Structure formats: C-alpha cells, structure tokens
Amino acid sequence: MKRLQFRTAVSLWRNSSAIPNAIRLLAYSNTRTLTACFSSSSSAASDDTLYRRLSRAGDPSLSMVPILEEWAEQGRSATQEELQKILRQFRKFRRFKHALEISTWMTGKGHDDILPGNMAVQxxxxxxxxxxxxAEKYFYSISNNFRNFQVYGALLNCYADAKSLEKAEAVMQKMKELDHAGTLSYNVMLKLxxxxxxxxxxxxxxxxxVEKGINRDRFTFIIRINAxxxxxxxxxxEKVLLEADPVVGADWNAYAAAANGYLKAGATGKAVAMLKKAEPLVKIKKRKFAYQILLSLYAKLGIKDEVHRMWNLHKKIGKLSNISYLCMxxxxxxxxxxxxxxxxxxxxxAQKETFDFRIPNLLISAYCMKGLLGKAxxxxxxxxxxxVEPNASTWSRMALGYHKSNQMAKAVEATKKAILTSHPGWKPHIATLASCLDYLKRNADMDTFNWIIRSVEEKHPNIHDTIMEYAKNGNPESQLVDQMGKDDQSLEDEMFGSKNDGMTLAE
Structure with a gap:
C-alpha cells in the first residue's frame, strides 16, 4: 500500500497542469483475464503485442477500438493487468484521447469491474x-455510493487542472467533511x-x-519551493529548503527545483551548485528522468559541455525513449x-522505434523560425x-515559416494540407490563416478562399469566427505572433512547469 501511495503521489507532478495522474494507479484493480473478450493463443509472434499495435497508431484522429476488436477477433489473449499497463503508458505520454477509448472499451467489456477507481480514471x-x-456530467451520473475519495479526488484534479478555484475549494471542503482529505488532496490545493x-x-x-496533523511529505515542501x-x-x-531538509534532504528533486529558481533569478552560480548537489542523490531507478531534468537545466544555463555529459550518462542507462530525444x-x-x-x-x-511527430517538428520549428526553409x-x-504523412502540426509550422518569409503561395498550400490532416482540437496559427485568406482575396482566388472558409467552418467551427474577424477587419501581418515554439514550450512545461508554476517533478 505504501508503494501505491508513493507512486500515486509521484504521478502528481507529471505535468504542470494540475495533477492529472494522481488517481491513475487506482483503477482497474481486478486483474482477472477478460475471458469474455479474449481467448488464449500461443501462435502469436513475440514481437506482435497489443501494446505495439496500439502505440503505433499515433494519429489522434484514429480510434483504438478497431485495433482492440481485431485483437480479440484473432483469438489473442490479454489480461486486465496488461491493459492497465497500456492505459498508464498512454496517459504518461499524454495520449489522453486514446487512453479514454481504451478505458471505455475495457469498461464495456467488463461490467463486473466498474469500481470507483475505474470511474476516477474515466x-x-x-x-x-x-x-x-x-466531466461534471459524468461525475453527477455516478451514484453517491460510488463517490469515494478516489472519485472526489479525480474531480478535484479536474477543477485544479482548469484553475477553477472556487469549484476546487468547494470540492476540497466536501472532502474534508467526508473525511476524504489527506496529504494528496492537500497537495493538489497547494499546487493550485x-x-x-x-x-x-x-x-x-x-x-x-500542521495543525490537523496531516503529514507533509516531500512534495508538500517542493510545491512551496517552486512557488x-x-x-x-x-x-x-531558501528558508523552506532549510525547513524541508529533514524530509527532502536526500532528494535530488528539491535541489533541482531550487536550481530552477536560482536560474530564473539570474543567480547562475547558485543554480549550478544546486545541480551539482542534486546529481549524486539520483536513485538508480530515477536516473532516466532525472538526467533529462538536469540536462535541460544545464541547457537553460547555457553550459553545453554539461549538456553533453548528462546526455552521455543518459545513453549509458539503456534504450532511449522518445521523450529523451525530445529533451536533448x-x-x-x-x-x-x-x-x-x-x-x-x-x-x-536510425533506431526506427515508435514514431513521434513532436521530434521532427521541433527541428522544423527551429528551421522555420530562422528562415531555413530548405532544411525544414x-x-x-x-x-x-x-x-510517414506529415500531420497538421507539421504543415502549420511550414505554413507559418512560409508566411514569415513572405512566400504566401506556399503558405496557402501548407495551410490547405494542415486543414486536410487536422483533427478536433487542432490549434492553427490564426494570423497565418488570416494572412492566407487576405492573400487569396488580393489575388482573386475565391475558390481556394471559400474552400478554406468552408473547411474550417465544418471541421473547426470554434475558430471560424475568429478567422473571419481577422480576414475582414484586421491586418494579419500586424497580428503575427511567433508561435513556432509552442510545442517546444509545452515539452518544457511538462518537465519544468508553466511560467507561473516553477519546476514540476515526475516519476
């Protein structure tokens, strides 16, 4: 149980947007085989696993359900434990849409296993x-008998994630009244x-x-250090760091957080000293993530030799993940x-592992920002x-690069490809889209102009009015804000927190 609580708490700091994984290990606790869905088969090739099939389908617009159904129809076996692991991995790598599809599919195939933990994840x-x-609709559809600390904790996380302060405080008060509030929920509110x-x-x-005797763990102190x-x-x-020393004194996270604080304040010497203090404290099982954090902090300090030293240490651990390459x-x-x-x-x-669009997109962004469109x-x-067919994000970057270089014909073509490959939730560069429309109007290409308007209205009605406003009344060029580094920043936010959060920590 202690290990479960520890891992649950650690997942609290996976990213800066308010503790999304706090309940991820509490779901699907029944590990019986889903015999209603799967039958055993010993003929499957060892490298043809369900996780491999699912992970390769990286396009968010694709559904996981046909892959799961095909696996079952082929007579392949899978335990709930295996599916839980896949679900955790998908959440870890922020493939939330696919994780929800897997979770929903599991619930539909195992009606006897609908537990509060399952509901919390859902x-x-x-x-x-x-x-x-x-999410609120789903919460109110849950019977009061099932609304335990896990479900209330999940709702609290949702409100904290959305920075809905009043609602989060109301849920926290309700948890206190029900005696559901513990260290984890207090940390959620402290983080908020x-x-x-x-x-x-x-x-x-x-x-x-302190007054209620609620245990303050190392994350409690690290939140305050970050703040x-x-x-x-x-x-x-520094005062909190000294106060926390008996609790976090042997934890590299605290010193890395302090280093990030010194770095932001321009105290580079103290930042380096904290990093040197943090490195020897890294536990063997935590080296991969710790080295990514330390490497990135050295990069922010501009110390190239230390970046390469940490990268070489990281490579010695074993196989590198996509997040490792993103970080470097x-x-x-x-x-x-x-x-x-x-x-x-x-x-x-060269390693030909699971494809991740964010990796090539990082360099495409950099080249477009510098006008090196040939390299992009x-x-x-x-x-x-x-x-590999480039996705909407790739084409959006190229469109913005062409726009910045005043190659508007190419910007229009890239924009069209971005729209064609886009999926719900796509966030285009509004000023680039508006500039393309302005260019098409000036060149009397109303067929393409109307196609873009219709396509955006059909696929992304939430941004249609904004684009039309730019196109009709605004000067797109004056509104151009360079957003090329947004995905780069989101990676940094995932590892260090948003601009207001300080550094976040992960397992």
Missing amino acids: LDLTSKVHGLAE YSRMGDHEKLEALDQEM YASSFDMERM ISSLMKLDDLDGAEKILAEWE ESIVNRLMEGG
Whole structure:
C-alpha cells in the first residue's frame, strides 16, 4: 500500500497542469483475464503485442477500438493487468484521447469491474478529452455510493487542472467533511494556489496541515519551493529548503527545483551548485528522468559541455525513449546548436522505434523560425519518403515559416494540407490563416478562399469566427505572433512547469 501511495503521489507532478495522474494507479484493480473478450493463443509472434499495435497508431484522429476488436477477433489473449499497463503508458505520454477509448472499451467489456477507481480514471480522462462540463456530467451520473475519495479526488484534479478555484475549494471542503482529505488532496490545493500565485492561501493551507496533523511529505515542501522560485523570492525559497531538509534532504528533486529558481533569478552560480548537489542523490531507478531534468537545466544555463555529459550518462542507462530525444533536441536548440540537434534527429530516425511527430517538428520549428526553409522542407520530404504523412502540426509550422518569409503561395498550400490532416482540437496559427485568406482575396482566388472558409467552418467551427474577424477587419501581418515554439514550450512545461508554476517533478 505504501508503494501505491508513493507512486500515486509521484504521478502528481507529471505535468504542470494540475495533477492529472494522481488517481491513475487506482483503477482497474481486478486483474482477472477478460475471458469474455479474449481467448488464449500461443501462435502469436513475440514481437506482435497489443501494446505495439496500439502505440503505433499515433494519429489522434484514429480510434483504438478497431485495433482492440481485431485483437480479440484473432483469438489473442490479454489480461486486465496488461491493459492497465497500456492505459498508464498512454496517459504518461499524454495520449489522453486514446487512453479514454481504451478505458471505455475495457469498461464495456467488463461490467463486473466498474469500481470507483475505474470511474476516477474515466472522469479524469473525460475532462482532458471532452472538457470540464462533460466531466461534471459524468461525475453527477455516478451514484453517491460510488463517490469515494478516489472519485472526489479525480474531480478535484479536474477543477485544479482548469484553475477553477472556487469549484476546487468547494470540492476540497466536501472532502474534508467526508473525511476524504489527506496529504494528496492537500497537495493538489497547494499546487493550485502556487499556480494562481496566491502565496497567502498556500501558507495558510500548509499551516492547516500542521495543525490537523496531516503529514507533509516531500512534495508538500517542493510545491512551496517552486512557488517562491517562480516569484523570485529566493529568501523564502531558501528558508523552506532549510525547513524541508529533514524530509527532502536526500532528494535530488528539491535541489533541482531550487536550481530552477536560482536560474530564473539570474543567480547562475547558485543554480549550478544546486545541480551539482542534486546529481549524486539520483536513485538508480530515477536516473532516466532525472538526467533529462538536469540536462535541460544545464541547457537553460547555457553550459553545453554539461549538456553533453548528462546526455552521455543518459545513453549509458539503456534504450532511449522518445521523450529523451525530445529533451536533448530541445536543449540543443536552446544552445542554438541546430547542427547538433540534426545529428540527434538522425540518431532517433536510425533506431526506427515508435514514431513521434513532436521530434521532427521541433527541428522544423527551429528551421522555420530562422528562415531555413530548405532544411525544414528536407525533413518533411524525408518523412514522406519514409512513408510517414506529415500531420497538421507539421504543415502549420511550414505554413507559418512560409508566411514569415513572405512566400504566401506556399503558405496557402501548407495551410490547405494542415486543414486536410487536422483533427478536433487542432490549434492553427490564426494570423497565418488570416494572412492566407487576405492573400487569396488580393489575388482573386475565391475558390481556394471559400474552400478554406468552408473547411474550417465544418471541421473547426470554434475558430471560424475568429478567422473571419481577422480576414475582414484586421491586418494579419500586424497580428503575427511567433508561435513556432509552442510545442517546444509545452515539452518544457511538462518537465519544468508553466511560467507561473516553477519546476514540476515526475516519476
């Protein structure tokens, strides 16, 4: 049980958007074989696993259900334990839509296993995929008999994720009344107050934990360290670090968080000292993630030799994951070492593992930002030659690159491809879209103009009015905001937190 609580708490810090994974290990606890769905088969090739099939279908617009059904129809076996592991991995890598599909499919095939933990995961994923309103509908559809600490905790996470302060505080009060509030839920609220910049409420809630005898774990202290690091209050950060020493003194996370705070405050010498103190404390099982964090911090400090030293240590651990390559390429981009980043991309391509569009898209962004469109095009061509069709994000980057270089005919073509390959949730560069429409009007190409308008209205009605407003009344060029690094920033946010959060921690 202690290990379960620890891993649940660790998952709290997977990303900066308010503790989405806190309940992920509590679901699907029954590990019986889904005999109603699967029959055993010993003829399957060892490398043809269900996880491999599902993970290869990386396009968010594709459904996981046909793959699951095909697996069952072929007489292949899978236990709930295996499916739980797949679900956890998908959530870890932020494939929330696919995780929800797997979760829903599992629930539909195992009606006897609908437990509060299952519902908590379903609630969390529903919020991420369909929004807070749908998550609330799902919560109110759950019988009061099943609304235990897991389900309330999931709802609290949803509100915290959305920074819905009043609703989060109301749920927290309800959990206190039901005696459901423990260290984990207090940490959720502390994290939310930190994100909102409300240090007064943060300290008041921390004091409440002391008065009520609620255990303050290492994450409780690290949240406070992050809060003060983000507000450049080094004096209070150092005070909390000293106060926390008996609890977190042997934890690399605390010193890495402090290093991030010093870095933001411009105290580079102290930041390096914290990193040197953190590195020897990294546990063997945590080396992969720890090295990614330390590597990225050294990149932010501009210390290239240390970046490569940490990368070499990381490579010695074993097989590198996609997030490892994302981290290194992003770090080299911060150092303006695009040649080095290109070499890392080539290494990733050579290993031929699960494809991740974010990796080539990082360099495409960098080249487009610098006007090196030939190099960006070479990556896109390489993808297509390898049988990979670029996604909407790739084409959006290319469109913005062409727009910045005033190659509007190419920007229009890239925009059309982005729309054609887009899926719900796609966020285009509005100013680029508007500039393309403006260009088409000026060149009297109303067929293409109307096609874009119709397509956006059909596929993405939520942005249609904004685009029309830009096209009719605004000067698109004056509104151009360079968003090329958004995905790069989201990677950094996942590892270090948003601009207001300080550094977040992960398992």
